[in-house]
Amino acid sequence: MEQILNQIVSKSGNDNDLKLLRQFLSKNQQLIASAASQIDSALGMLDASQHTLGYTFLLWVKARGSFKDEALFLRQVSLLFATGNTHQISFVSEHYVTIADVVRKLYHKRKDHLASLRLLRTAVRTLQPDRAHITPVHALLFQNALLARCYHVPVALLDEMPTDIDPHGTNMAVTDYLLFCYYGAIAYIGVKRFSAALQLLQLAMTTPAMALSAIVYECHKKFVLVSLIADGKVRSLPKQASTIVSRTLKMVAHPAYSSLVTAYSTQSTDELHKVAEKYAEEFQKDHNFGLVKQVIQSLYERNILGTTKVYLTLSLADIKESASLTSEKEVEDRIVRMISEDKLSASINQTQSTVSFEADDETYNTVEMVQQLERHLANAMTMHAKATALDEQLITSPAYIRRKLQEGDARGWVAGADFDTDADTERAIAESMARQ
């Protein structure tokens, strides 16, 4: 153990040293595991911020074994998550993620999910090279947050809109990404941000795949329900979706969901109630019954909205009939509520008991409208900058250049005969890499 400690302390400097250290530690993994009782004192002598790589590795060996003093373990983990050096962690990212998972499971066993959130969130921040990166710890954090019923934590992280993935530096795997999208969508559904949820669900379903994942299967069910609430119909998957995924989904989808979609399209709330009751057990099993209830409410609102497309003025009694509501008071209350949620623009006249749906009187020259436009423009500009950066990254990558040169003169890509041989090509690429 002495020897290992010495190695860690001496080799926590530049990248080469770190690579060597990691190899050394992996080779001596058995040795460390057998000296488990000495790990705690070793950790005590290390500085988590300077010797992060070694600290992570030792803690990982400890976490994989069994340990009695949970409080001590959590203190050690807390030190790592709070003060660890992100760059060093990127060399041992899979070990770091395993430690985070052990933490998650520990709190899960105690049924005290809320207590884990702060720690896991710190873990995310330390693993992320920057806020735009998705990490496997996101999925762990989201899982515990949802179980703790603390939705504002995942929503805050989601609103940062991380889009970058680094499989090597953060140990991202496909399942981590799918879970990120799935749990993220559930968080958005909880705070009723349905279009944001739809985006995430769609991302999960269009992830390239060779087979249908259980996660995507669940995503699809929620996608159907949330689409009905948000759009009134279910969009078909975009072309990018793997054909295997879409075909398998069609085969294994439970009739409950397709019957619901069919019932919704009839615009009859009675039909919808019938289907919901018929398949209540299936929906309950999937934890989707709450969503189904919201689907039914959305049909009532959609029916009221339907009348606005046809009539300029309508009596409360007529709306009650056409939307199958129970009383005129209910119609009035629902309309006021829809106006407050900006879903409808109408004006009720109580003396005549009518509602007039004047054309949307938005003049588009208000302060709010200008601010909205500015927000959209700012978003578009950020997206443009991101896309350009990604484009540049691709164009200057060696793989792309190699490919382009191979396709060669037919495109008039390279003027002269300078790049006849492979050796020249390799040299050119090496030069451009050095210049970068």
Add this chain to the structure above:
Amino acid sequence: MSLEERRAQLQRKVEALTGERKFQELLSACREFELEAAAAGAAASAANGPLYDVQLATSLIVNDLENARFLWKRMPADAKRNAETASLWNIGKALWAHKIADVYIALGGYQWSPPIQPLISALADRFRAGVLKLLSRSYSVISKNDCASYLGLPVGEAEALVVEQEKWEVDGDMFKPQPPPPTVLDTSGMQQLQSLSKYAAFLEQQQ
């Protein structure tokens, strides 16, 4: 700093931020403390536990009803038994179900403690102002009684409020709401020019 000291620090912040009307900031501070207290295993011990009342009240003020509902769901049973907390949640329930008359009843339904009272006043003011705006958008003609119950005021006071402040017309037994005046665009010189030039440059970009 110990958990007790952090809690005392937060309580001092409550007064300051309430006075400055910075409710979103106060809500964030309460939420962070809830996570801290949970991590420290302070559990439901009221002495150094989260400030549930303040957190719930500020959630309602910023109209974050979904998170208010989840806060209530994850509160330990002891905290829910507290009369003030339960009364606060009555307001939340009425807001969530959009039962406007019930909101006023719930607002007045308890003798609020000193740190909570200013939050309740702020909530009541914002709520009533919001309802007034909603009424002028939703109704061309509304009966005096309905209007009064929407505003949680006796008919006489409601009439005084809408006629003098909002300039609504009166027609026998009914009010005729006027649409609210549009807010004036505030173009603040340099900043506006800067953002405009950014947009122009972006849009003029050649591929």
